[in-house]
Amino acid sequence: MSLLALPSARDEAWRWSDLSGLPAIADAKPTGQPRSVDDLWIDTPGPRLLFVDGAYDASRSNPGPVQIGPADANAGRHALGKLAGSTGWTLTLGRDCATEGPVQIVHVATGGANHLAADIRLDEDAQASIVESFVGEGWVNRAASLRLARSARLMVARRFLHESGFQSHADTAEIGQAASLTIASLVAGEADSRLDGHLTITGIEAFAEAGGALLGRKKQRHDAAFVVRHAAAHGQSRQLWRAVADEQAVTSASARVEVTRDAQKTDGEQSLRGLLMARTAAVNLKPELEIFADDVKCGHGATVGELDRNSLFYLASRGIPPVEARAILTHAFVADALARIGEDAVREAFEATANSWLGMIA
Amino acid sequence: MCFDCAQHERIWNGNVMLKIENLHAEVDGKAILKGITLSINPGEIHAIMGPNGAGKSTTAYVLGGRPGYDVTEGSATFDGKDLFEMEPHERAAAGLFLGFQYPVEIPGVSNLQFLRTALNAQRKARGEAELSGGEFIKLARKEADALGLDPEMLKRPVNVGFSGGEKKRNEMVQMGIIAPKLAILDETDSGLDIDALKAVGHGINTIMRRPDRAVLLITHYQRLLDYVKPDFVHVLAAGRIVRTGGPELAHELEREGYGQITDELAA
Numbered sequence: 001m002s003l004l005a006l007p008s009a010r011d012e013a014w015r016w017s018d019l020s021g022l023p024a025i026a027d028a029k030p031t032g033q034p035r036s037v038d039d040l041w042i043d044t045p046g047p048r049l050l051f052v053d054g055a056y057d058a059s060r061s062n063p064g065p066v067q068i069g070p071a072d073a074n075a076g077r078h079a080l081g082k083l084a085g086s087t088g089w090t091l092t093l094g095r096d097c098a099t100e101g102p103v104q105i106v107h108v109a110t111g112g113a114n115h116l117a118a119d120i121r122l123d124e125d126a127q128a129s130i131v132e133s134f135v136g137e138g139w140v141n142r143a144a145s146l147r148l149a150r151s152a153r154l155m156v157a158r159r160f161l162h163e164s165g166f167q168s169h170a171d172t173a174e175i176g177q178a179a180s181l182t183i184a185s186l187v188a189g190e191a192d193s194r195l196d197g198h199l200t201i202t203g204i205e206a207f208a209e210a211g212g213a214l215l216g217r218k219k220q221r222h223d224a225a226f227v228v229r230h231a232a233a234h235g236q237s238r239q240l241w242r243a244v245a246d247e248q249a250v251t252s253a254s255a256r257v258e259v260t261r262d263a264q265k266t267d268g269e270q271s272l273r274g275l276l277m278a279r280t281a282a283v284n285l286k287p288e289l290e291i292f293a294d295d296v297k298c299g300h301g302a303t304v305g306e307l308d309r310n311s312l313f314y315l316a317s318r319g320i321p322p323v324e325a326r327a328i329l330t331h332a333f334v335a336d337a338l339a340r341i342g343e344d345a346v347r348e349a350f351e352a353t354a355n356s357w358l359g360m361i362a
Numbered sequence: 363m364c365f366d367c368a369q370h371e372r373i374w375n376g377n378v379m380l381k382i383e384n385l386h387a388e389v390d391g392k393a394i395l396k397g398i399t400l401s402i403n404p405g406e407i408h409a410i411m412g413p414n415g416a417g418k419s420t421t422a423y424v425l426g427g428r429p430g431y432d433v434t435e436g437s438a439t440f441d442g443k444d445l446f447e448m449e450p451h452e453r454a455a456a457g458l459f460l461g462f463q464y465p466v467e468i469p470g471v472s473n474l475q476f477l478r479t480a481l482n483a484q485r486k487a488r489g490e491a492e493l494s495g496g497e498f499i500k501l502a503r504k505e506a507d508a509l510g511l512d513p514e515m516l517k518r519p520v521n522v523g524f525s526g527g528e529k530k531r532n533e534m535v536q537m538g539i540i541a542p543k544l545a546i547l548d549e550t551d552s553g554l555d556i557d558a559l560k561a562v563g564h565g566i567n568t569i570m571r572r573p574d575r576a577v578l579l580i581t582h583y584q585r586l587l588d589y590v591k592p593d594f595v596h597v598l599a600a601g602r603i604v605r606t607g608g609p610e611l612a613h614e615l616e617r618e619g620y621g622q623i624t625d626e627l628a629a
């Protein structure tokens with residue numbers, strides 16, 4: 001595979017990412033000695049799959065309806081998504097089918113680069129929930145195709161927790177009539193990340209939501225770039241990103257809503273907020289609207305600020321030490337983004353992950 | 363014996379809880395406090411009254427350690443320890459409670475989480491056992507009931523959507539849960555209707571009127587002092603304590619206003 005064609009910061013869509021380290025990361029050899037992943041399984045019923053350096057570990061998995069093999073991630077010409085290849089896992093649910101509890105997938109890497117594709121198809125009225133956690137070292141690159149037929153419902157929650165290396169993920173989704181897709185991401189590790197999504201509402205009265213919390217410190221760079229395209233009428237979309245940057249980190253979120261001529265009565269909302277924890281950090285937010293229908297409601301807001309001094313003193317005056325006070329307020333700042341996760345156990349696990357990143361004492 | 367001599371005798375005899383001497387402080391490079399001297403013994407309630415802009419809130423903030431409020435001269439000890447050597451959260455753990463004139467709204471943080479974290483952080487700092495979730499909720503409900511705050515509001519984000527009266531009651535609930543040695547209450551009475559005023563007054567009396575606790579009650583008006591009877595009343599004007607007396611001084615100020623004092627200062 002050629003890495004020569006990786007986009008650079010000169011490409012508008014990649015200007016806040018730094019992919020220059022990827023060839024060196026990809027050149028390194030995985031150690032093959034994965035860290036323990038016991039702490040990552042959330043206590044819910046349902047299938048569990050473990051991938052080590054991109055290879056399926058059947059002995060420690062219980063795949064349920066998930067199949068391992070060829071997978072079409074439908075990533076098109078996406079610079080990183082197309083590198084994910086055409087093997088990985090697939091989840092196909094027939095009409096009215098549902099998984100028992102969320103499908104949990106843990107991806108652990110030990111260095112180098114690993115790529116996987118995923119293909120998720122839900123037939124009419126099918127329902128699924130997928131929870132993925134990415135841990136370890138090296139570059140983990142994923143692409144997923146999500147196709148929802150009429151009235152299907154899919155909730156995807158992902159935690160990107162690499163200790164080093166790079167994490168990239170690209171979603172391509174088609175959402176049919178009255179179907180509902182929610183993708184929530186939490187980036188809370190020590191490695192850089194790039195998350196892409198292109199979600200198209202193809203049927204009327206469909207719902208699409210993409211968002212999450214990006215937590216950056218040291219010299220980390222996180223970049224999330226999502227597009228929701230409304231190609232059918234009466235659709236609703238929500239994009240809610242919370243970007244936190246401490247030390248010299250740069251966290252960025254761009255959210256774009258496209259409304260085609262036929263997509264009348266579209267209701268699109270973007271809420272992008274950044275929190276600067278240090279003067280040396282940076283947050284970039286870019287809400288974009290491209291509207292060709294005339295009867296639509298699209299609201300967007302983008303603000304960057306610091307932790308509120310009055311709140312910090314109020315917490316201190318009640319005896320809460322500064323590190324904890326900052327953690328509490330930062331957690332409150334990102335809470336909206338994690339609140340989108342439906343299952344209590346999953347949401348609580350993600351909140352705990354965010355809290356431990358923030359250094360909050362339980 | 364004159365009032366000042368009576369004060370001095372108290373100070374020499376008692377083990378002083380809060381001792382402020384010749385305190386000068388500035389905000390944004392502007393001198394606000396210009397030499398405050400004041401001592402509070404365990405078991406006492408002191409009121410500080412004064413016109414708007416006198417430096418009442420500044421006094422509270424300086425004692426609480428608010429960033430931006432800089433001590434330029436003088437000293438303050440709390441139970442014999444240098445107050446200004448302590449961080450704000452350390453002052454709280456040492457037993458100092460600041461009731462805010464404008465309690466802060468904190469979206470996304472529930473009252474219960476906030477208070478449990480606060481109480482346990484203080485207990486930990488003092489080497490005491492932390493309270494379990496169950497123990498804490500019992501305590502919080504009891505204090506909310508005592509102050510007439512709907513216990514359901516404890517689940518809501520801190521002060522968000524609370525009326526002015528509810529915010530002040532919530533300050534008192536916090537004081538009840540934390541059970542400080544010294545409460546500095548900055549205009550806890552402002553913006554209260556008569557029921558809330560009574561509840562707050564009752565709260566101060568039940569929580570703080572004890573031989574081992576003390577209160578510094580900052581107020582612009584005399585009406586709270588009908589419910590919480592002070593042992594001493596100090597008048598603060600232009601950054602200095604210009605008069606000290608007993609409860610009757612508050613009534614005098616209520617009758618005659620602060621005009622006379624400010625006129626004297628201007629003269």
Ligand SMILES: Nc1ncnc2c1ncn2[C@@H]1O[C@H](COP(=O)(O)OP(=O)(O)O)[C@@H](O)[C@H]1O
Binds near residue numbers: 389392417
């Ligand atoms: N943050 C601040 N920056 C600048 N000046 C301030 C600030 N806070 C208070 N002051 C000034 O300090 C003086 C005392 O204010 P304050 O302590 O709030 O008075 P009081 O509580 O008695 O009404 C006033 O002149 C006010 O304008």
Ligand SMILES: [Mg+2]
Binds near residue numbers: 418419420463549
């Ligand atoms: Mg004031």
